[in-house]
Amino acid sequence: MILYYNRKGIGDTLIVYLKEGGKQSVQTKNDVARVFDETTNETLGLNFFNASQFLGDQATGAVAVNAALIDLLNQKLTDAKVDLTLPVDVQPLIVAGYVSESKKHPDSDHMHVCQVDCGEETLQIVCGAPNIEQGQKVVVAKIGALMPNGTIIRPTVLRGVSSDGMICSARELALANAPQKRGILVLNSETQVGQDFNSLKKMHV
Known part of the structure; x- marks a missing residue:
């Protein structure tokens, strides 16, 4: 939702x-x-x-x-007599994650297949950023997340490998003074895995 x-x-x-x-x-x-x-x-x-x-x-x-x-x-x-009840789902969809594994994509010279711990679940995400590395704390947009540009994150398959989310850059998060070069936003190593990114924004704007 x-x-x-x-x-x-x-x-x-x-x-x-x-x-x-x-x-x-x-x-x-x-x-x-x-x-x-x-x-x-x-x-x-x-x-x-x-x-x-x-x-x-x-x-x-x-x-x-x-x-x-x-x-x-x-x-x-x-x-309004609309027969519907919205669920109380307050789990954040853009969170801090930990890249527990990063391997080269079997059919790409620049993409990596990552396992990302998001707190309550580990997601497989295909990432094409040049600075992705195992051991990083990153920002993850989970399935169903709405990005600032209006894009809704959906499950996809990239060159035969499933990807269930997106590891975000500062530009994709519409952060002020985001660098123009390609690359994901790397968080402080002490950032709590699963933390709502909204609570971290003030550190990156």
């Missing part, structure tokens, strides 16, 4: 992305629009209008999920 807000670009609307689907239709009740798959009737996403009334001065980009916000959105769904 991804929450996104861009008042200047799309108006005073909180967008909740749940899943991909086929041909879409929209059903609007009160200040809630439900986006659903015409064939399966599955809910693919939600739009909450007049979002500034409960978000306040929210910056453009991904909206941090917390239990209080989900409770509020679920109450709005109930008031």
